[in-house]
Amino acid sequence: MSLSVARVPTASASRYLQQLAKHWSHKMTVVFTPEEGTIDFPGGSRLAMRADSESLDLELTVPEGEDSGRMREVVEKHIDRFAFREGPLTYDWK
Template sequence: MSVAVARVPTLSASRYLQQLAKHWSHKMEVAFTAEEGSIAFPNGAHLAMRADSQTLDLVLTVPEDGDMARMREVVASHIDRFAFREGPLTYDWQEG
């Protein structure tokens, strides 16, 4: 598995976490609270999220045969849709 981690500066982290989780809950296995979320993608990838007052922390895990760059783009573009008043947000993806 490949892992990428990002700390996204935003004062609306909890709102974006919940919006993303609700958005994908009809298609994927999702669990979330106001502070934490988890999304299991059909391709075997997994997104863990944690929100605090200053940042949205993302941990994206993708199978070795998966496309990490594409999955990072999918996650970021969906969050940016919810952050249209503030975005685009800054995603400093690091290999984990």
């Protein structure tokens, strides 16, 4: 498993968390509240999110053999669509 984490500075973290969760809820297994959520992707990847007043924390787990860079890009592009008023946001993946 490959683990990538990022802290994304934004005052709208809860809104973006909920929008992303709702957006993918028709295709994937999604559980969320305004403060945290998880999205289980086909193929075994999982995105865990936590929102506070200053940032959106992302934890992306990708199985061996899957492209973790591509999964990070997919997550970024979707969140940036919701954050078009302030985006693109800064993702400091580690």
